[in-house]
Amino acid sequence: MANGLYDSAREGYLAGDLAWDTDDIRIILIDEADDTPDLAVDDFLDDRAAPSRVATSDALASKTVADGVADAADKTWSAVTGDVSESIDIYEHTGTESTSHLIANIDTATGLPVTPNGGDIEVQWDEGANKIFKL
Amino acid sequence: MSTLRFRQNYTGVQILRDGKIVADLPWDAALRAADALRQVSKRAEEWAQAEKIASDQALLIRTGAPIGLSNNPTIIGEAKKRAQHDRDLRRYLPGGIRSKTVFGAPTIVRHNPKDKKL
Numbered sequence: 001m002a003n004g005l006y007d008s009a010r011e012g013y014l015a016g017d018l019a020w021d022t023d024d025i026r027i028i029l030i031d032e033a034d035d036t037p038d039l040a041v042d043d044f045l046d047d048r049a050a051p052s053r054v055a056t057s058d059a060l061a062s063k064t065v066a067d068g069v070a071d072a073a074d075k076t077w078s079a080v081t082g083d084v085s086e087s088i089d090i091y092e093h094t095g096t097e098s099t100s101h102l103i104a105n106i107d108t109a110t111g112l113p114v115t116p117n118g119g120d121i122e123v124q125w126d127e128g129a130n131k132i133f134k135l
Numbered sequence: 136m137s138t139l140r141f142r143q144n145y146t147g148v149q150i151l152r153d154g155k156i157v158a159d160l161p162w163d164a165a166l167r168a169a170d171a172l173r174q175v176s177k178r179a180e181e182w183a184q185a186e187k188i189a190s191d192q193a194l195l196i197r198t199g200a201p202i203g204l205s206n207n208p209t210i211i212g213e214a215k216k217r218a219q220h221d222r223d224l225r226r227y228l229p230g231g232i233r234s235k236t237v238f239g240a241p242t243i244v245r246h247n248p249k250d251k252k253l
Contacts (some may be wrong), residue, residue: 003238079248088241104238111243118248126239133238 002108005133008043009103012092013135018101021065024093025103027075027123029054029085029114037087037105045091045100054082054116059093071131074124080116087112088123090132104133185210193217197224 012018028048030037035052042048060072087107094100106112114121125132140151148165150158160168181188185207192204192214205211217224 005236088243106238106241108238109241109243111245114243114245117245119246122244122246124242124244126241128239130237130239132241133236135236 003104003106003133004039005104006039006042006102008101012101012103018092018103020070021063025060025063025072026091026093027057027060028089028091029056029077029080029082029116029121030087030089030105031083032086032107033083037089037102037107039105042102044098045102046097047102048089054085055080055121068135069129069131070133070135071125074122076120076122078120079118080121081118082116084113084115181205181207181210185213189213189217193221194224194227197228 009018030048031052031054033052035049037048055077057075057077060075062071062073064071087105088109089102090104090106092101092103109123137153140154142149142151144159146162148160148162149156150160188204189210192211195202195204196214196218203211205214
């Protein structure tokens with residue numbers, strides 16, 4: 001696969017159900033051996049099998065939307081243990097899995113797949129023009 | 136409608152309209168006039184085909200193909216407007232309009248575990 005937006009996120013943005021800069025956006029390390037993301041079918045967090053979620057962050061900070069480019073401050077999962085992780089899900093955290101939109105899956109990044117060793121794992125977003133993603 | 140004829144006259148070229156000479160040009164001047172006439176004619180043809188060129192250019196703009204069909208700013212401007220607003224263009228694009236979402240290239244850094252103090 002390649003990095004991509006979930007179709008549900010496209011719908012969410014078109015319908016005005018998602019707002020990158022004001023929603024609580026979080027990221028999850030995904031063990032694809034336990035659940036393979038499907039950008040066309042998976043829509044909410046309850047579609048992501050619990051065993052596949054190796055680590056979940058708290059809210060991304062400093063989110064911006066200028067020029068249709070989604071950006072945020074780099075994020076760190078602390079003291080991560082678990083299975084090797086092949087991708088990262090970005091999702092909207094509502095507190096209820098069945099209403100938390102899956103936004104994007106990133107499986108192409110320097111350092112992926114990553115094998116947790118009990119230390120911190122940090123995501124450094126691209127500092128180029130496209131940042132996290134550009135619509 | 137009057138008829139034009141072109142006739143060689145030794146080292147010159149004569150242009151006749153309805154049998155009367157309207158221009159008598161040396162051969163080199165006639166060649167330059169022919170070149171100029173061709174260029175002006177091509178511009179006139181472009182203007183006559185402006186509608187079709189604008190439609191084709193709009194389709195190219197929508198697909199992202201870096202090909203220009205005209206240098207005429209009026210035609211290009213019309214093509215840009217159509218590329219932005221003409222919903223019928225979608226019918227000519229196989230698979231519809233592709234998403235232009237692009238991702239950055241993040242870096243995942245794994246740090247070593249912190250040493251536990253004994």
